[in-house]
Amino acid sequence: MSQERYSILLAPNPSMMTGPGTNTLLLSGSEGAIVIDPGDPDQKHLERIVREGQVRGGIRHILITHGHPDHVGGAAELRERIGVPISAFSRAGVPLADHEIPDGATFDLGDTTLRAIHTPGHRFDHLCFWLEREGVLFAGDVVAGTGTVVIIPPEGHMGVYLQTLKRLQQLPIARIVPAHGPVIEDPQAKLSDYIAHRLERERQIIDALNQFGHPATLIGLVRLVYTDTDPKLYAMAARSLEAHLIKLQEEGRAQVDAQQHWSLLPSR
Template structure:
């Protein structure tokens, strides 16, 4: 089952568009092989109480675009879905410019040098949000949904009463998410994915790419894809006939890849191996090699 990815995003960096009732989107100019056309910053609410979700990286032009889009309004909340460097570092300058407090699950969970190199280790939210905790302003209420997997402190946010879920990097419209251990956890990702499927929201607004307007088939295809990938990993491990590293399994599992994505594919493949190990279907041989059980 192919995933019905959407890559038809015409929003210009710096421009603000009405994405859903009460929600605007501003695109950060930080395109890459992992961020698509850039990070989506969402403005929730209008007037005297606006929440900014995922202010993005440190980027003066993007900060100016957020402030321009909310000119004459009051930013009262700055929300962060997770502490990767394309989502949270911009919170510091935005908080300084608006006086609004920051909200997130917590600081980055994995230290640098232990697999946390992609994290924003300077970020500390003013207020921590637990799973199920709500924040609200005039005309809107958001509930935090803890969805670890892509990142240990990842939150989605449900816009109550609308059927809209801000899915951040847990579910993106343009590509699958990288799950890089130890902060990324494939077993946790699959549990979080099932949790989002069970919610049956009618609209997903991702951290990168355009909205997902038909979440049910998209999420079903995404789940099937992950399950099929895991089966390929298990099969390639058996076929190797010797201890192999995650990097050695990338070609038989993924086929030909953009060279920029090979390392990330190896990290996600390692996440699958760790999940298989926990389920008794794989074991480590020495430091980095793996064998089937």
């Protein structure tokens, strides 16, 4: 596949959560360009998007993978500048969207098709965009170029996220372009690693609950499970650990009491 089909413009929004920043994407089509995730309202970033879009025949559409600020941050101003619509899975997730995109919707790029795939888990409204002929998946926050993705309830759901990863395994993906970090050239290995990581973390949480022998708090579990994590990050780790516990609860394997103490249920 020619790399000229798309370009990656790194938004100037690096942080603990975004890594080096958000990868804003521009795709060429027969009738102009599509922008995915204009993640920051920085003026120079928006000017770069517009210039790159002009090289590709002018921007005709803005697509959003999901409603987190580092993905939608520059969308409203970009729309105002160039007068094109914003589309997302739902206005519940992206209130400024002009149009909602159902699972499986396609965008004609001339010699190829861009397909929207509803991929909840990281967030309820998450979309990936699948460049079908070339086998390129623009994955948003389903996976990252380095490290893992945070799942934070209630917008995030661990069980649904694992289902999403397994669904993506069924696609003939040649390359994953994540919203954060470098391009992933071995997509099946990455997806398998992500699933294995989550299942291993679940096993660690079950072991920690067994070690306590009595109902445990989230922070108590974090100290046992995230032994290699900076204590400054414990609050974030606790949210991810809670997502695992909610999955276990929904599966009838764990319970939480009125004091928010967690324990395992007897095996059936």
